[in-house]
Amino acid sequence: MPDRRAGGPAPAERLVDEFALVDELIDGDAEAWDLAGEIPVEVLRTAGRRGLLSAQVARELGGLGLSSRENGELTAYAGSVCSSFRSVMTSQGMAAWTIQRLANPDQSAALLPELVSGRLAAVGFSETGAGSDVTAMTTKIEVSGDSVVVSGHKVWVTGAHYADLLIVFGQCEGGAAVVVVPASAPGVHVERVADPLGCRAAGHANVRLDSVRLPLGSLLGSPGMPLPLLVTTALAYGRISVAWGCVGILRACRSVSARHAASRIQFGKPLHEHQLVAGHLAELYVSEQIAAQACAHASECWDAGSLDLVMATVLAKHVSAGHAARGAATAVQVLASAGARDGHVVARAYRDAKLMEIIEGSNEICQLILAQHAVAAAP
Numbered sequence: 001m002p003d004r005r006a007g008g009p010a011p012a013e014r015l016v017d018e019f020a021l022v023d024e025l026i027d028g029d030a031e032a033w034d035l036a037g038e039i040p041v042e043v044l045r046t047a048g049r050r051g052l053l054s055a056q057v058a059r060e061l062g063g064l065g066l067s068s069r070e071n072g073e074l075t076a077y078a079g080s081v082c083s084s085f086r087s088v089m090t091s092q093g094m095a096a097w098t099i100q101r102l103a104n105p106d107q108s109a110a111l112l113p114e115l116v117s118g119r120l121a122a123v124g125f126s127e128t129g130a131g132s133d134v135t136a137m138t139t140k141i142e143v144s145g146d147s148v149v150v151s152g153h154k155v156w157v158t159g160a161h162y163a164d165l166l167i168v169f170g171q172c173e174g175g176a177a178v179v180v181v182p183a184s185a186p187g188v189h190v191e192r193v194a195d196p197l198g199c200r201a202a203g204h205a206n207v208r209l210d211s212v213r214l215p216l217g218s219l220l221g222s223p224g225m226p227l228p229l230l231v232t233t234a235l236a237y238g239r240i241s242v243a244w245g246c247v248g249i250l251r252a253c254r255s256v257s258a259r260h261a262a263s264r265i266q267f268g269k270p271l272h273e274h275q276l277v278a279g280h281l282a283e284l285y286v287s288e289q290i291a292a293q294a295c296a297h298a299s300e301c302w303d304a305g306s307l308d309l310v311m312a313t314v315l316a317k318h319v320s321a322g323h324a325a326r327g328a329a330t331a332v333q334v335l336a337s338a339g340a341r342d343g344h345v346v347a348r349a350y351r352d353a354k355l356m357e358i359i360e361g362s363n364e365i366c367q368l369i370l371a372q373h374a375v376a377a378a379p
């Protein structure tokens with residue numbers, strides 16, 4: 001099978017099969033999926049069954065048991081080929097991580113194997129009035145006898161169009177709670193977000209929950225926990241995953257731009273021999289390296305259980321998303337009309353990367369967190 005990876009370090013030996021599986025499943029269809037706004041759900045179920053979508057789930061539970069560093073390289077690889085597919089990986093991985101952190105052992109033993117056997121999950125925090133400010137969420141989770149009742153309206157939930165399970169955050173008993181809602185439960189209404197700017201096949205959807213009554217065991221952890229703690233738990237995974245996805249975008253953009261600049265002749269010589277174009281290629285290479293280093297550091301903190309993880313993750317997400325958005329714009333500039341076509345790899349990267357500056361903590365929210373850290377860390 002040809003190595004379609006767009007550059008980057010050699011994969012760890014044990015990831016060769018996983019990279020090949022990504023290639024086999026996407027099979028050159030990223031552009032078609034982007035244009036259609038849909039990934040065939042059976043492709044996603046197969047990816048889930050083969051462990052790709054939540055690759056850090058332990059082997060004893062049927063997962064691949066990858067480290068964060070390994071999963072990062074896998075995520076970057078998928079992100080270099082198809083950001084929509086990578087977005088679904090991020091959501092499913094975030095769902096698995098949230099369950100792993102908050103569920104009791106019985107719930108984990110029941111739910112995690114589902115996520116590696118083809119069932120798909122998505123995570124909902126955002127609401128119309130609660131975007132950057134998640135504390136403004138109004139979704140209610142009420143404990144009533146041996147049931148729990150969920151009412152609210154989540155927006156822009158990645159992968160919800162495909163999901164069997166929705167991990168929903170809401171206000172509960174003076175604090176917050178997280179509940180696992182089957183998408184087929186009475187009172188759940190899922191409606192696609194029409195024409196998203198990027199990651200068009202990632203299945204973004206708005207989810208209305210009309211007094212959805214579930215068994216009490218659907219609640220993860222105890223009711224009344226601090227909302228920021230719950231959200232930060234889930235976002236730790238989401239941020240690192242998005243950041244690695246951005247490394248993939250940068251690898252694809254650098255690779256495609258370099259090939260184009262070497263083969264396209266203008267003014268009697270290849271584009272890369274024109275110094276202003278060479279400058280673009282250098283910028284892309286620097287962006288890719290910086291983003292990859294920031295992500296590797298965050299993953300190493302994750303794997304070491306370091307207390308630096310939260311800040312390293314915010315830093316990796318902020319740095320990688322910014323570089324990916326600027327790098328994708330640079331790649332479109334290098335290809336010019338050759339890349340200025342909907343669905344083309346750099347055109348997709350341009351739209352997809354811009355959204356990475358919004359999700360899992362926008363640029364500004366990341367900056368606020370980093371600034372607080374800078375002040376707190378000042379001698």
Ligand SMILES: Cc1cc2nc3c(=O)[nH]c(=O)nc-3n(C[C@H](O)[C@H](O)[C@H](O)COP(=O)(O)OP(=O)(O)OC[C@H]3O[C@@H](n4cnc5c(N)ncnc54)[C@H](O)[C@@H]3O)c2cc1C
Nearest residue numbers: 123124125126131132156157158355358359360362364365
């Ligand atoms: C592609 C995509 C996928 C998504 N996937 C999910 C998902 O799976 N699950 C989910 O729950 N949500 C998801 N979201 C929603 C996402 O979390 C929110 O879009 C994000 O939190 C920003 O909220 P908002 O769009 O309401 O913008 P707003 O919060 O209205 O912000 C608008 C602008 O103001 C800035 N701003 C806001 N507050 C401040 C401040 N205090 N200081 C400085 N600047 C500020 C923001 O940075 C932004 O630039 C997704 C969104 C997108 C676009």
